[in-house]
Amino acid sequence: MENENNKGTPPAWRQVMWTKHRNIRSILFSTYSFIIVIVFTVLVAWFYLWASDLLRKNATDTLESMGQSMQDNIDSEFHKLNDVSLNVMYSNLVKNHFQSYLSLTTNSGAKQRENVSATSAEKSVQNAKELTDILTAAIGPSRPVEQLYLYDFKSKVYGNGFDNGERSYVPQDKPWFNTVINNAAGKYIALPVPDEEMSRFISSQEKQFSISLFRLFYDNYNTPMGIIEVKQYFNRIFKSAIDFTERNPYQAKVLVYNNANEIIYPTNADKERYLPYMQYKGADGTAKDQIFYNQDTGEKALLSLHYSDFTGLSTVIIVSESKLLSPLFTFAKRTVLVALVILLLAILLSFLAAKRITMPIQKIHRSMRTMRLEDLGSERVAVPQLNSGLNELDQLYWSFMKMSTRLKQSMDELLMSQHQELQAKLIALQTQMNPHFLYNTLTTIQVMAQENMNAEIVAMTENMSDFLRYFSADGSLVALKEEVLHTRKYLEINQIRFGRKLHFEFDIDEQLTELRIPKLIIQPLVENALKFATKHQPPWTIHVRGTISGNHWQVEVADTGEGFSEESLHVLHGKIKEIDKTNVLPLLQLNGMGLLNIYIRMKLMYGNDTIFRIVNDGQGATVMIGGTLSQGGINEHHGHGGTAVS
Template sequence: MRNKFKNIQSVLFMTYSLIIIVVFTVLVLWFYHWSSNLLRANATSYIVNMGKSLQEQTDSEIQKMNNVSLNVIYSGLIKDQFKKYLSDQGGVKVQESSEMPVPSTSREYAKELADILTAAIGPSRPVEQLYLYDLTGKVYGNGFDNSESAYVPGEKPWYKPVVALDGGKYIQGPILDKSISKYISIKDPQYTISMFRLFLDTYNSPMGIVEVKQYYNLILKSIINYTQRSTYQERILVYDQSGSIIFPLNAAATQYEYEMNLSKQFQAKGEGHSFYVDPLTSEKALLSFQHSDYTGWNTVIIVTEDKLFIPLNSFTQKIVLLAIFLLLFAILLSFVAAKKITQPILKIHRTIRSIRPDNLGSGRSPSMELNSGLNELDQLHWSFLRMSERLKESMETSLLAQSQEMQAKLVALQSQMNPHFLYNTLATIHVMAEENMNQQIIAMTENMSDFLRYFSSDQSSVNLQTELSHTDKYLEINSIRHGRKLQYSFDVDEEMFDLKIPKLIVQPLVENALKFATQFEPPWDIRITGQLQGNSWSVTVSDNGPGFSADSLQRLHSRIAEMDKNHNIPALQLDGMGLLNIYIRLKLTYGDGAQFSIHNLSTGGAAVTIGGSI
């Protein structure tokens, strides 16, 4: 017997389709590989360049502070005036160019010094506060705080490092600055970053220390603004050479200990990036490192791979949809081309249409020559005429077999899971995710995964223990969703666990019971019981819901009685016949040994019992 797929149209269609699929798949995979690598490189480059940009903007703000400190320490006028201010004890000094005494007070020196320092800061105010410290314990402020006060050098944590740097800059911060906070109207506490330099006189001898301050949120405004509008929900870390975290504010070093250790590999080069697996979340992430020689600060940008490649995922979806559309279109064209080549087959079709059931095998069927010029078609036509002679006697058997086959296939579809169950489960997971109910999410997704895997398997029959196990998972999913409103119990004889039964024969009953039980006020009670009786088994599913209406019971019993009387199986439906289809599956499996009964309970609710022979 020749293979029915080896006709001209099928061969041409499959050949054309195979060529199109292979060529198209290769092109799509190549294009996707090229474009995805490009998108990955662009996304990674964007993060790296953004790290450089943020570091440069931060360095620029520090540079402004540094310029002010340099203006102060290299200003001879400031040095002279500060020296007069500190050495003045309130007496009378005589000008060299005049014999008349001119009174000189600390207030006058302070005013002149304030004017000079204000000019040094400039109108754009790149710093908000400036302090001049002498080395004996006095400090003079200019800015919000214009007071003179005392300090203890040894108690200042920055004092020794500044003196040791011998004129080099020393950056401290951020710190909660109460001295500035009290001069402004903003209620929020203000953090500042300070830069210190040793202040030398004209003979290069230390005479004091210059401190310039700027608000923390102004120096790091580029980083703060970027985190608020970040594309990939990046985390940004800024820390100094000692490992103290500058951004985020008040972050614990232990929180970023792994990332800081990972960044050490880039210290020598001053920049770099790599992918790593976060030990806390097990997520793959990109780490971009930038070191500033100017400030000594390290800027690290951390972004998870899922967030980084969101554009790639969107692009992938579009490519897949476009590829499917183009592939289907190409296959359609191949089908049209193959069909056009095989037009002679239409003649065979006319012959087939002219045959009626009453002339099958009677010799009255058409016997004209096809003369298609193609051996395959001529032989197909001859085989059909020969087949018609034997078709009559086997038609009833074939139709019955086909009917049973179609019914069996459609019966398998009757156990479709209600899509509302899936929607409600996903909605519940969404709500639990917002509440950080991680353990419940894990339990629900594991049960859901197992249930869907069982639901979609090719097995037609399973043992009762497997069916009850997945029914329990279904109830557990609903229990997580409804909480204490749902109560259920299993009381099944363990000797029944190894019995082979049709798959998804118990769970739909539980689903049906839960559907109607939830129409009443909770708690909802679902009970599954099973027992052996001689050579038969039975399982009962009961609930405390509203029960079946009288009309529903009458219709269902009438349909069952009709099937039993006529010994026929009606056409199955995918919706609206759940219980009846379960009865049909039991009948097909156990024949007269099938058990199926439904009734309302005297205490309220309904019960459905199924079973079969062993």
């Protein structure tokens, strides 16, 4: 039965149960909440992935359409240039007048040197006028191109458009001259260049670029007689690309390049930066869409590439994936906010449902708390009805009240076996040993055997043999000198293992050598000190000191480790205070000789006269144990004073 002085205070085991275990309400609430969070997260994630794929597909289709339209517009502009060049090339009038113009120009220069009459010069002017009219007709009334030039292979060029008339040129100064001469198969599209002459006809103060299409000009006998250049404003040819770059909502970039990986648009593009994007054209020149990872910027981009067989130009639209999905990110943020509100409401409902289930259980708990041990099985105590509205809980409560009758009988039998149980605990606690010590020692012997360290193996096996013989010997009490001797052997075994890293010393009062103490009570303290000391850099020092103070003996084991943590000390002192308060020893710990086990053994032998202290001194930790100097080292009269624990 509980002590009368402890009425109104929950027993210690109850407090332990409350702190170690969660209640049903929290379990139900956490379970419901976990299910809601998982289901909701899966749905939101699935919706986000679905919307992301849909947006990416729509964006890909849009970019595909825009890229194709842009490529068609560029091709259309180049078709205009090509049509004009073909009109000129296949016009017999242009051929005849250009031949006449070239011959008259040459003859005119010779006759001027001979001071002949001006009749030939008048014919040259008349022929140039007719050539102008024919070229104007070849260009067409809608003027799809801005300028047309006819070059001979020597030094003369005749223009029609904003620049009319004859002028001279040096073929070697034209970067396109040799390329056009060697490209007898067809047209040649030159790179865009700044054009000061064409800039004069534009109101904008920005320097204008032009782009030209060249073609060889043949006579009626299919012999090259000159070069045709058809010129157009760069901004007009690439107007669709310029408009898209300026107005698209994704800040996309447009790149146009030829088969030689020369960038046509934009004119100020850095080739080194855009070179990776130009690697995505297939060997057959087919267009394709790709997800591209830019190693320089570290972001992904969507590429839409289109290739033109007519011009040999590739058009690439480059869109940053983050910009492309920015509407989705905005939508996701709003969705998350709404989802959190819904989630909080769902969790609140789960809390209410858990409370609805656990309220009757709390009523059962209150009924149990008011029940006294002497009332168990008593017929004069009326059993209250629960009436919780939940059949299972009502049946549980009724079964518990019936169980109280049988519990009363079991309590009597339990009290009778308490003394035998304490004795069994004492014997079992003495026979514990940490198997890791044996494993480590055998491993060390194996390593030393491989190194042919025979002397060390002999010393270690002898110490190990003595230690095991001491451990397995009968009897629960030994002289302190025997415990110290075998503790020293334990340290010597470890010193062979660790070498000069380990130092130890013993300082035992000679009056304590014959004192009878519990067996294996000092060695576990040394083992514990060694365990924590070796977690740091060597050297490791362990000091064992035995003293007498008044009618008490005391043994201290000090190490140079980091000391005990505040948390571990708090837990250990809490358990010791619980044992002192309830006089109930905890269940036997079979997983090692812990400090709590040592305290339990000392408590069984010395009762409330037990000395048990743990001190952190800043340079390690010190554990002190001790008891009274009564005959045989056993306190025959367990006092009622407080145990010395700090």
